[in-house]
Amino acid sequence: MTQPPICVVDDHEEIRNALVEMLELADYTVAAFSNAQAALLTLSEHWQGIVISDIRMPEMDGFELLAALQALDADLPVILITGHGDIQMALGAIRSGAYDFIEKPFRRDHLLEVVRRGLDKRQLILENRRLKHAIEAQGNDVIIGQSPAITALKEKIVRLAQADVNTLICGETGTGKELAARRLHEQSERREGPFVAINCAALPESMMEAELFGHEAGAFTDAKKARIGKFEYAHLGTIFLDEVESIPLSLAVKILRVLQERQVERLGSNQAIDIDIRVVAATKTDLKVLAEEGAFREDLYYRLNVVELHLPPLRQREQDIVLLFRYFVDQASNRFNIPAPDISLHVIDTLMQHKWPGNVRELINVAERFVLTDTLIDQHTLANWQSAPSLSSLPNRIEQYEKRLIEEALSQAQGSIKRTYEGLGIARKTLYDKLAKYGIDRHRFMDD
Numbered sequence: 001m002t003q004p005p006i007c008v009v010d011d012h013e014e015i016r017n018a019l020v021e022m023l024e025l026a027d028y029t030v031a032a033f034s035n036a037q038a039a040l041l042t043l044s045e046h047w048q049g050i051v052i053s054d055i056r057m058p059e060m061d062g063f064e065l066l067a068a069l070q071a072l073d074a075d076l077p078v079i080l081i082t083g084h085g086d087i088q089m090a091l092g093a094i095r096s097g098a099y100d101f102i103e104k105p106f107r108r109d110h111l112l113e114v115v116r117r118g119l120d121k122r123q124l125i126l127e128n129r130r131l132k133h134a135i136e137a138q139g140n141d142v143i144i145g146q147s148p149a150i151t152a153l154k155e156k157i158v159r160l161a162q163a164d165v166n167t168l169i170c171g172e173t174g175t176g177k178e179l180a181a182r183r184l185h186e187q188s189e190r191r192e193g194p195f196v197a198i199n200c201a202a203l204p205e206s207m208m209e210a211e212l213f214g215h216e217a218g219a220f221t222d223a224k225k226a227r228i229g230k231f232e233y234a235h236l237g238t239i240f241l242d243e244v245e246s247i248p249l250s251l252a253v254k255i256l257r258v259l260q261e262r263q264v265e266r267l268g269s270n271q272a273i274d275i276d277i278r279v280v281a282a283t284k285t286d287l288k289v290l291a292e293e294g295a296f297r298e299d300l301y302y303r304l305n306v307v308e309l310h311l312p313p314l315r316q317r318e319q320d321i322v323l324l325f326r327y328f329v330d331q332a333s334n335r336f337n338i339p340a341p342d343i344s345l346h347v348i349d350t351l352m353q354h355k356w357p358g359n360v361r362e363l364i365n366v367a368e369r370f371v372l373t374d375t376l377i378d379q380h381t382l383a384n385w386q387s388a389p390s391l392s393s394l395p396n397r398i399e400q401y402e403k404r405l406i407e408e409a410l411s412q413a414q415g416s417i418k419r420t421y422e423g424l425g426i427a428r429k430t431l432y433d434k435l436a437k438y439g440i441d442r443h444r445f446m447d448d
């Protein structure tokens, strides 16, 4: 990798040459100038490297150059050259905002050390600026990433959103399958309709059938009231079948029939109800292989997989790692109201080397911990964090639990607000706030 350039300004030819030689011997690229004005013609806020300048020069001196450069780019490290033992001047340099100073005659090791630190700092500043611009350029786009894979994915989502065909989303854990499913819905003609997610692995077989198809009153022992199922509820919208590989074979036939006929029958009823839905399914497994092995119904597989969307793991889109990290650090910092710690080159290095088995979700956890603890991230802490339960998941889990309790209470109260907040022992307004927060529609729980 070529080193960023160093700008050297000194009116004394001998000193300048000595400095240039030392730096070039250390493999740096140097641009040398005998006066500040000439240097200013070359320097800009885009200068990739740093500046080393003498202080005493005719016409424009080192302090004036420093002031001009600070106006140009306050984050450009400027190292001033002071006389040996000239404490006043050294202090003056630092007070004026110089990054550091070096004394004449130069001690090679010290010079190279100061230069290396200055260049590291510059590189970090430029990297952060680049990321900031990149994030701004993403605008409101909720899928963050600039890698070719993600760019292609975003384009594909736009196209597929219009196509209104059943879509299968595949990818490892935490790669953004649900996010992609939501984007497919939000960018489609169905965006005004509901997005109904159901996790096929979360419910026992018996409950899942009732969840999906709904039931009439008296359809089974606990079915006191009729209830509409998720398929019906998703009418004119999108139904998201998450972890679709967990659909029991016994239910697969019934689901297939819904997809083919676009009709559902509630349990305990034989009246078919027309539904207009788009089915988006997600899986971590290779569903094709499961189908071939007979562990998943092959005809259902083909029905679901009219088109396939593949989400690449994070380790295959290295370009996005730091961008996403920066994005989630900013988000966490806003959420927790804690200033975002600096992201050092060391942190960036560590992030790049990590394999990210938990993909984007793991990266979010690391970013949150980074903001909350401001600890140095290295391979060791990452490994520890990985095995520890997620810090952010406690509030998340509490929220999930709260949401479920509210849904249960609503269901028992058949959507009655009064009975729900009384049952839960909370204020009416609190209930309304929570319904809004969790996007719960109480009408879902009313009898029709």
Ligand SMILES: Nc1ncnc2c1ncn2[C@@H]1O[C@H](COP(=O)(O)OP(=O)(O)OP(=O)(O)O)[C@@H](O)[C@H]1O
Binding pocket: 142, 143, 144, 145, 171, 172, 173, 174, 175, 176, 177, 178, 179, 180, 284, 360, 361, 364
């Ligand atoms: N490219 C991305 N840009 C911004 N956020 C992302 C991106 N990819 C994933 N996320 C976020 O990462 C988290 C995990 O994503 P999501 O829940 O969609 O993953 P998943 O593939 O469904 O995971 P699982 O298989 O474990 O259910 C979510 O908070 C999601 O918003």
Ligand SMILES: [Mg+2]
Binding pocket: 177, 178, 242
């Ligand atoms: Mg998911």
